[in-house]
Amino acid sequence: MKTWRDYVRRVVPYTPGEQPNRPGMIKLNTNENPYPPAPGVVKMAAHLETDKFRLYPDPTAGVLTKALAEFYHVAQEQIFVGVGSDDVLAMAFQTFFNSEKPIFFPDITYSFYPVWADAFKIPYETKALDENFRIRKEDYYGENGGVVFPNPNAPTSVYEDLDFVEDILKHNRDVLVIVDEAYIDFGGRSALALIEKYDNLLVVQTFSKSRSMAGMRIGYAIGNEELIKALNDFKYSFNSYTMDQTSLVLGAEAVKDREYFNECLEKIMCTRAWTAKELKALGFEFNEPWANFIFAAHPKYPAKELFEALRKANIYVRYFSLPRIDNYLRITVGTDAEMETLIHFLKDYMK
Numbered sequence: 001m002k003t004w005r006d007y008v009r010r011v012v013p014y015t016p017g018e019q020p021n022r023p024g025m026i027k028l029n030t031n032e033n034p035y036p037p038a039p040g041v042v043k044m045a046a047h048l049e050t051d052k053f054r055l056y057p058d059p060t061a062g063v064l065t066k067a068l069a070e071f072y073h074v075a076q077e078q079i080f081v082g083v084g085s086d087d088v089l090a091m092a093f094q095t096f097f098n099s100e101k102p103i104f105f106p107d108i109t110y111s112f113y114p115v116w117a118d119a120f121k122i123p124y125e126t127k128a129l130d131e132n133f134r135i136r137k138e139d140y141y142g143e144n145g146g147v148v149f150p151n152p153n154a155p156t157s158v159y160e161d162l163d164f165v166e167d168i169l170k171h172n173r174d175v176l177v178i179v180d181e182a183y184i185d186f187g188g189r190s191a192l193a194l195i196e197k198y199d200n201l202l203v204v205q206t207f208s209k210s211r212s213m214a215g216m217r218i219g220y221a222i223g224n225e226e227l228i229k230a231l232n233d234f235k236y237s238f239n240s241y242t243m244d245q246t247s248l249v250l251g252a253e254a255v256k257d258r259e260y261f262n263e264c265l266e267k268i269m270c271t272r273a274w275t276a277k278e279l280k281a282l283g284f285e286f287n288e289p290w291a292n293f294i295f296a297a298h299p300k301y302p303a304k305e306l307f308e309a310l311r312k313a314n315i316y317v318r319y320f321s322l323p324r325i326d327n328y329l330r331i332t333v334g335t336d337a338e339m340e341t342l343i344h345f346l347k348d349y350m351k
């Protein structure tokens with residue numbers, strides 16, 4: 001006799017970075033922004049219209065798509081929003097990756113991609129990064145059911161320029177290409193510049209890193225109207241109200257303040273440059289970082305040992321016990337003071 005247990009969809013879940021909450025800890029393990037959300041968000045949060053909580057939110061997420069459309073100079077119909085870019089990406093996988101052919105993504109990349117592919121029964125092939133952790137574009141020329149990669153890539157912080165992205169698009173005119181731009185605001189050029197030219201390009205971004213709102217869970221995709229309509233149809237097929245009222249209004253406020261946004265980005269890029277210089281001086285090796293984190297290895301000190309020593313000192317970074325990257329630490333760029341504490345600790349440790 002078969003039971004319900006024989007009919008469970010078995011999946012290997014994604015393991016998010018730990019979310020410890022210790023007094024005085026320095027949290028550099030999940031690429032959050034060290035600065036508060038825009039002042040308009042803080043102000044609006046203090047005046048939330050709680051009487052409206054009894055009503056359903058706008059299923060079209062209009063205030064938010066309008067703010068984003070104005071910010072990026074695209075039509076509102078070219079924007080899809082979701083509960084973090086994880087939600088947007090998962091929906092895009094289900095909406096567009098339905099061919100028998102495998103989708104392609106790098107072997108070292110955002111570790112949610114294989115988890116979704118498995119969960120949604122999407123065949124996939126990973127393509128090995130080269131020895132310098134760069135994507136080999138030729139690997140993506142073959143027949144496939146779609147392509148997805150982050151730019152800058154995670155957890156490597158390596159960025160490829162727009163010509164590189166366009167080359168992959170040129171070789172993949174018949175399938176959907178998703179560029180996951182979770183970290184594009186920290187210095188790279190967005191593939192949004194290519195959406196008019198390539199109707200099969202979906203650019204996905206998030207409020208979690210550059211906009212200091214990981215806790216609100218807001219992500220979005222921008223692309224051709226036909227792609228966005230397909231995503232919305234899919235969304236309406238199982239939950240019309242993915243975005244709650246609070247996220248919608250606070251998200252819209254965040255987008256309106258371009259000046260504060262640029263200010264925070266500048267600060268983080270500045271702190272990143274200082275931290276990179278100090279880590280180099282300590283003997284760490286890494287590619288030029290283009291995200292709000294540095295992915296570094298030390299030739300003398302095993303990453304696992306450093307990770308554990310840092311943890312004891314209440315400094316949390318991310319360590320992946322995975323092939324090819326098990327000697328690297330992924331260190332989020334925090335405030336100047338946080339990075340100074342990190343560097344001091346390492347200097348002491350390596351004395």
Ligand SMILES: *Cc1c(COP(=O)(O)O)cnc(C)c1O
Binds near residue numbers: 110205217219
């Ligand atoms: C952080 C991250 C995401 C998802 O972030 P959300 O918080 O779900 O918006 C997606 N892709 C990459 C590469 C990331 O690092």
